[in-house]
Amino acid sequence: MNGRTVVIVGGGSGIGLEVARRAVAAGARVVLGGRTESRLRGAAAELGEAASWHVVDNTDQESLAAFFAAVDRVDHLFTPAASYTVGPMRELSDEEAHSPFVSKFWGQYHAVRLALPKLAPDASIVLMSGAASVRPPAAAPAYVACNAAIEGLGRGLAVELAPIRVNVVSPGTIDGNLWRQRPEEVRQASFAQYSAQNLLGRPGREGEVAEAVMFLFAATYTTGSTLYPDGGYALR
Ligand SMILES: NC(=O)c1ccc[n+]([C@@H]2O[C@H](COP(=O)([O-])OP(=O)(O)OC[C@H]3O[C@@H](n4cnc5c(N)ncnc54)[C@H](OP(=O)(O)O)[C@@H]3O)[C@@H](O)[C@H]2O)c1
Numbered sequence: 518m519n520g521r522t523v524v525i526v527g528g529g530s531g532i533g534l535e536v537a538r539r540a541v542a543a544g545a546r547v548v549l550g551g552r553t554e555s556r557l558r559g560a561a562a563e564l565g566e567a568a569s570w571h572v573v574d575n576t577d578q579e580s581l582a583a584f585f586a587a588v589d590r591v592d593h594l595f596t597p598a599a600s601y602t603v604g605p606m607r608e609l610s611d612e613e614a615h616s617p618f619v620s621k622f623w624g625q626y627h628a629v630r631l632a633l634p635k636l637a638p639d640a641s642i643v644l645m646s647g648a649a650s651v652r653p654p655a656a657a658p659a660y661v662a663c664n665a666a667i668e669g670l671g672r673g674l675a676v677e678l679a680p681i682r683v684n685v686v687s688p689g690t691i692d693g694n695l696w697r698q699r700p701e702e703v704r705q706a707s708f709a710q711y712s713a714q715n716l717l718g719r720p721g722r723e724g725e726v727a728e729a730v731m732f733l734f735a736a737t738y739t740t741g742s743t744l745y746p747d748g749g750y751a752l753r
Pocket residue numbers: 526527528529530531532533550551552553556573574575576597598599600620621645646647648687688689690691692693694695696
C-alpha cells in the first residue's frame with residue numbers, strides 16, 4: 518500500500534470510506550469519487566493530505582471518463598458506487614427493475630473500462646456485489662440477478678485483464694450508512710431477519726467488508742474470486 522494510489526468510486530461514505538481509511542493508514546494515496554461534493558469534501562478532510570476527490574456519476578460515461586482523466590495512476594480500484602431500487606417483478610416499473618443493472622452492473626463495467634489507460638501493470642480491481650446473488654433474502658429478482666452478473670463479470674474481467682487481478686466482494690447485510698438512510702422499523706426488521714438467517718447471528722460492520730477488500734488488494738495470487746463477508750448467510 519505504501520506510496521500506491523487507491524481509487525474508490527463511491528468512496529465518500531460507507532464501505533468505500535472504510536476502505537479509504539485503511540488504505541491511508543497503510544501509506545496509500547486515495548482518490549474518492551461520488552456524486553455529492555460536500556460528502557467527498559468531508560471525507561477527504563477527515564483523511565488528510567493523502568486524499569483527493571472528484572465528483573462523478575457512474576451512470577454517465579462522460580462523467581466517468583472525466584473522473585479517470587483527472588487521475589494520474591490507478592494501483593488499486595474499488596467501485597462500490599451504486600443507487601438503485603430493489604423489489605418484486607410484480608411491483609417495480611421497468612425503469613426501477615433496470616436500475617441495479619444501470620448503476621451497479623454497467624456502472625462498474627464502465628468504470629473499469631475507462632480506468633484501463635491509468636491502471637498500473639500490477640494493478641488490482643475489486644468489484645462490489647452482494648450476497649443476495651447466492652441467496653435471495655426477498656422477492657427482488659432483478660437485484661439478485663444483477664449481483665450474480667457482477668460476480669460473473671469479475672471472473673470474465675480476470676481472464677481478459679490478467680495479469681491485472683480482478684476480484685469481487687459480496688457482503689451480506691451491513692449495519693452502516695446505507696441502512697441508516699432507510700426507515701428505522703424497516704432497518705430493525707431487516708437486521709432481525711438477517712441475524713436469524715446467518716451463522717454469526719448479527720449484521721456485519723462496514724469495517725469487516727473493508728478488511729475483505731484490503732485482503733483482495735494485497736492477495737497477489739488471487740484473481741477471479743468472490744469473497745463473501747456475510748456471516749455465513751449463504752450456508753444457513
Ligand atoms: N450496506 C449493505 O448492507 C450492503 C450489502 C451488500 C452490498 N452492498 C453494496 O455496497 C455498495 C455500497 O454500499 P454502502 O453500504 O457503502 O453504502 P453507501 O454509504 O450508500 O455508499 C455508496 C456510495 O456510492 C455513492 N454513489 C451512489 N450512487 C452513485 C453514482 N451513481 N455514481 C457515483 N457515486 C454514487 C454514494 O455517494 P453519492 O450519493 O453522494 O453519490 C455513496 O458514497 C452498494 O453497491 C451496495 O449494493 C451493501
